[in-house]
Amino acid sequence: QVQLVESGGGVVQPGRSLRLSCAASGFTFSTYGMHWVRQAPGKGLEWVAIISYDGTNIYYADSVKGRFTISRDNSKNTLYLQMNSLTTEDAAVYYCAKDQAGRGRVYNWFDPWGQGTLVTVSS
């Protein structure tokens, strides 16, 4: 079955960088758009970014634009999120999520989600 496993979270100081990974299995990764969604502790969900199946179309939330970079390696079935210039506002559980469309399209709803990886930003 579809499995998404995030890694790379941890404690980082403000202003530093972190790279998250999401290892995908159980589906043809190279044909699906992929998303990152985050959730600050005790708060609601915030969409972060999407990358198309081939990496040619990318969109970001305004709150991370210019600081975060989404990318993918289809040969490794892995999604990435490079996070630079981190602030306390970026502290959250980060989920990767599969777009349901496939076959080169995007629907922009999420199914399924990974279990999440926690990013803590603290000095």
Add this chain to the structure above:
Amino acid sequence: AIRMTQSPSSFSASTGDRVTITCRASQGISSYLAWYQQKPGKAPNLLIYAASTLQSGVPSRFSGSGSGTDFTLTISCLQSEDFATYYCQQYYSYPLTFGGGTKVEIK
């Protein structure tokens, strides 16, 4: 960005109750709306997309309706496993945005 407003933010209900959660968009989004359920410590789970289409495997007691700016999620007969937080999400335009969530608690 399109703002999504859910109401209420929380409420208490009993097993067997019929419950309705409302989601309002700040501008028309046609039927480009999804609903998710999230239980504590777990990732969200897709319930409904296209405002009213039930995701495969989701119990039929869940239903969605609406178009334009006003949407509802209804649980026809609340079960113990339905106590959770529910989120709406618009996918009409980027940035994709979520409602603030509605927590359904046990009365």
